[in-house]
Amino acid sequence: MQSQPIILWFRNDLRLDGNLALSAALSSQKPVIPVFIWDDKSRDCTFNGPHSIWWLSRSLRQLSDSLQNNGSSLIIRKGSPHTELSNLASETNADQIYFNERYEPSEIQTQRLVKQALEQDNIFWKSFNSNYLFNPRSIYKSNNAPYKKFSAFWKHCLMQPTENLMALPVKPKHFPSPLLWPNTIQPEELNKSLGFKGASYPKQIWVPGEVSSQKKLNKFLLTSYECYSENRDRSDITGTSMLSPHLSFGEIGPSQIFEEINQLRRNVDSWETSYENKFIGELGWREFANYMITHYPESKNKPVKSVLDHFMWDDNEHHLNAWKSGETGYPIVDAAMRQLKSTGWMNNRLRMVVASFLVKNLLIPWQKGAEWFSYLLIDANEASNILGWQWVAGCGTDSAPYFRIFNPLTQSQKTDPNGSFIKEWLPELSRLHEPWIHTPWLAPTNILRKAQITLGVDYPSPIIDYKTSRVRSLSAYKHAKLKYDLERKTN
């Protein structure tokens, strides 16, 4: 009789290479049943929204195919993980379940239910940390309290002995199969079940899957890596790796990226420490976000720092909609928001610019922006999203001691000097040129006429005046800060 199979529960770790839970399961020499569970009740933003669902179904197809090529198979089920895993175990007579840990509050709850259900059924479970370089539950300050500031956190991480870094398991070769495969649904059915019509990607070609992730990393290392710190903020050129969705779905692990960067650095820029390296620093922010949500799970709904509790928001629906649809009248903001809507992505700098505009200039609560981002971002990750928005709003633990307001004009001129990014996403402005491309409302009438633009018709007039809104915002902050300081004094 064949030994009892192990169920490998795939989550946001849709890769065969460098996947700790998978390689551990396979090394047991027992039959392995890989399963992905689609939970349509889950609000997990990694698998939510049109772009993410599109990616997920493609990625599952890739994973399924590569498992097939290895003589295995991917089982896809719909339902809540704890009942599905429990059912699947009894169907297949499996006595063990392996998976990689997630750290978002809702996922912690999911894991708790799963662990409870399995323990009740007398099924052994084992979990791993394979999606982060460092286990967030093993990094603390010398006084055993969790870190609150990125720089200290990241320094500490990088000073860890290398054996504390997540190990990179070798690529698995043998995939022992069970005698009988359980029922499965097809990846494409996930689209159907959500009534998803399919998005078109006219500007940005995404290729989900493990193979493509690897290609993208190699391409980045060969081309953009060298000038990463100079070009990462540019809107008009691809200065970043664009690996974020691949990381989000776990098609590539951070350990592998870290490893390959370091290999390259040994030859190229050995004078620079890992701490100084900008790209490695971005992996660090990813670690830090996950670390923060692990240790401050309540930050999901509540600002870590209550400095904005008495902030005078101007929760204007009209303004929010203008921001969402890219019709604020500020070209750099609008171009970025339209890129987000049609591709599910924008670069980090532009995320900060549009976020600052929403929170600081329009005075709309950051949660509204976070919600839109988590719905549309193809690389949506709850931890990073919360950290990012609280950072911009200035209510995170690691926020600046002053009220930072991005100037969309300065940012436009710096990140898109000749306006080519703006023109790409706002074709109605394509006949307008620098410098007016950044500020159509300041363009002389004859220039506008030549560019065939009627403000308010072809392209909106600014929905707010930057300078006025800045002053309004600063005074709102002054007021909020005063109350905040007062409350802290009396307590």
Place this chain on the structure above:
DNA sequence: TGAAATGTTGGGGCG
């Protein structure tokens, strides 16, 4: 992983 106000320096025009 800002912006704006304020301060400093230095070159050119000009009396």
Place this chain on the structure above:
DNA sequence: ACGCCCCAACATTTC
């Protein structure tokens, strides 16, 4: 040749 003004280009400070 000099002081004076203007102003751009940085540098520093403040929020």
